[in-house]
Amino acid sequence: MSTPVATGIAAMLAGTAESRAALVARYPAQFRADVKARAAAIGFVVILVALFFGGFALLDISWVRVVGGMGRLGEFVELMLPPSFGATARLLAWLHSLAETLAIAFLGTLLAATLALPFGFLAARNVIPSWAMRFVTRRFLDSVRSIDTLIWALIWINVVGLGPFAGILAIMTSDFGAFGKLFSEAIEAADGKAVEGVRSTGGHAMHGVRFGLVPQVLPVMASQVLYFFESNTRSATIIGIVGAGGIGTHLYEQIKVLDWQAVSFLVLMVLVTVTLIDQISSRLRFAVIGRAHGSH
Amino acid sequence: MAAIPHLPEHQLAAHAAAYAAAVVEKRRRLVGGLILLVALVWAAGWMGDVRPAVFVDNLGRFASYFGRLAHLDSGALVLSDPAEWFWGAKKWLRLIGETVLIAYLGTMLGGVGAFLLCFHAARNVARTRWSAFLARRFLEFCRTVPELVFALIFVVAWGLGPLPGVLALAIHTMGALGKLFAEVFENIDMKPVDGIVASGGNWVQAMRFGVLPQVTSNLASYALLRFEINVRGAAIMGFVGAGGIGQDLLEAVRKFYYSDVSAILVLILVTVALIDIATERLRHALIGRETRA
Known part of the structure; x- marks a missing residue:
């Protein structure tokens, strides 16, 4: 028990002031405060907070107004209870719109995926070696992706008129960009050995793609499509706000006429539908991905 | 052989x-x-009223719409007279700034809310089972209701302007980030926490010295990613009167001011791209710092 480490441990266990001083003396680097890092961290937080309050001032938001609105929101919530649909005819109309919402999400996602498939190959490094082609395709997909579904809906309404068809096309265009990017990444991440294996046993290049690449890429793509179907169900519920079909149209109307019980019923309908679709789709996704693991 | x-x-x-x-x-x-x-x-x-014939007939209109977007009222190409194209640049830039600010405030508010709630929502650090259940259900509700629906309701409660937009984004952000934050918490190494608890630290100390050092950079990275998404979201808040550039864009589209539409779209695209690049840099720096630590 005479080694320096053992005495150090003994002193630590004793926990006296002297032993702490001894430890500080022995390991100065461990006990020195890192002033620079701490100042940077505190400065960063101060800037964030200052920006936050400065932002409220810039947007001319007074705290009195914030609190006043809270009171009004509380009143609305009170008026929302219990949720009610009123007449049965109205409920039927809403259910019809809900089905429309699902149709918009489903067809929009499917069309987007179909359209994006060739672009995904064009933007993939291991398929198209030309960087110029890839750059152009990528930038094109990025700008399509940056425009929101609702903006696309406004544009498509000009082309095919009001209604769910415009909504389908809007979801198709805005997701086409995202799918193109994701598909290209999936293709780039695929293992080239499978393709080589097929080629080495005498397979044609297309055999390599069909039996080497597609089985690797397809489950990933399918799970991405399902995931987007989930999130598109959400987008499709609001697309009606600009007149592109679905339950959003009714939601917008009921909020405008301040029928709060109807609003809460519609929100409930949306909640239940989105949760159901989430459940079904995540099950399917796990099934698809599970199969991919099985085949490896 | x-x-x-x-x-x-x-x-x-x-x-x-x-x-x-x-x-x-x-x-x-x-x-x-x-x-x-x-x-x-x-x-x-059948349900979605798909009319392929209409689509094919009017596809020309889609192309010509973009053609019209590229021309000024005088018929000249927009690029030939950028000053005329961006005649409202001063106002639009102010609105774009407002949009980014809405996204920032929404992300901050929502991020703080998510941070406070995820201590309850994460299974490994939650203190009671019922608070974990409540926190989880609440976060689920916040992220399932689309932000524009919140915005619509908030516009009635708070009046037109950026405030309802900020709050709507904040609520949705809280739901989305709360889930991600909770997942980060659930993936941490619990040994430091055990060590602090074993040496007599209380729950707050265990969180501060055992959990936070492991999660901070990940949380910041997710918050930045959300900020990016929220800038896009804030750009359409104006569609329902909740502030930002959306109002002007909607007006321009509805009134067929084609060159205005394209000018605003270009401004939005450039802003979104700049913010994407900036946040990506920041996130890489954060992740790099984490791997070094």
Whole structure:
């Protein structure tokens, strides 16, 4: 028990002031405060907070107004209870719109995926070696992706008129960009050995793609499509706000006429539908991905 | 040449039959799936009022719409007179700034809310089971209701302007980030926490010195990613009167001011791209710092 480490441990266990001083003396680097890092961290937080309050001032938001609105929101919530649909005819109309919402999400996602498939190959490094082609395709997909579904809906309404068809096309265009990017990444991440294996046993290049690449890429793509179907169900519920079909149209109307019980019923309908679709789709996704693991 | 062993014919036949059966089974399932898909597409097409004829007839209009976007009222190409194209630049830039600010405030508010709630929502650090359940359900509600629906309701409660936009984004952000934050918490190494608890630290100390050092950079990275998404979201808040550039864009589209539409779209695209690049840099720096630590 005479080694320096053992005495150090003994002193630590004793926990006296002297032993702490001894430890500080022995390991100065461990006990020195890192002033620079701490100042940077505190400065960063101060800037964030200052920006936050400065932002409220810039947007001319007074705290009195914030609190006043809270009171009004509380009143609305009170008026929302219990949720009610009123007449049965109205409920039927809403259910019809809900089905429309699902149709918009489903067809929009499917069309987007179909359209994006060739672009995904064009933007993939291991398929198209030309960087110029890839750059152009990528930038094109990025700008399509940056425009929101609702903006696309406004544009498509000009082309095919009001209604769910415009909504389908809007979801198709805005997701086409995202799918193109994701598909290209999936293709780039695929293992080239499978393709080589097929080629080495005498397979044609297309055999390599069909039996080497597609089985690797397809489950990933399918799970991405399902995931987007989930999130598109959400987008499709609001697309009606600009007149592109679905339950959003009714939601917008009921909020405008301040029928709060109807609003809460519609929100409930949306909640239940989105949760159901989430459940079904995540099950399917796990099934698809599970199969991919099985085949490896 | 190495001799490849061949199975005798009668043993091979069993394998070949099994293979054929497997292929038939797979094909059967594939055809079944395709039939189901076609049925679903047909039903969705009927429900969604798909009119391919209208689409084909009016596809020219889609192309010509973009053509008109590229021309000024005078008929000249927009690029020939950028000053005329961006005649409202001063106002639009102010609105774009407002949009980014809405996104920032929404992300901050929502991020702080998510941070406070995820201590309850994460299974490994939550203190009671019922608070974990409540926190989880609440976060689920916040992220399932679309932000524009919150915005619509908040516009009635708070009046037109950026405030309802900020609050709507904040609530949705809280739901989305709360879930991600909780997942980060659940993936931490619990040994430091155990160590602090074992040496007599309380829950707050365990969180501060055991959990936070492990999660901070990840949380910041997710918050930045959300900020990026929220800038896009804030750009359409104006559609329902909740502040930002959206109001002007909606007006320009509805009133067929084509060159204004394209100018605003270009401004939005550039802003979104700049913010994407900036946040990506920041996130990489954060992740780099984490791997070094």
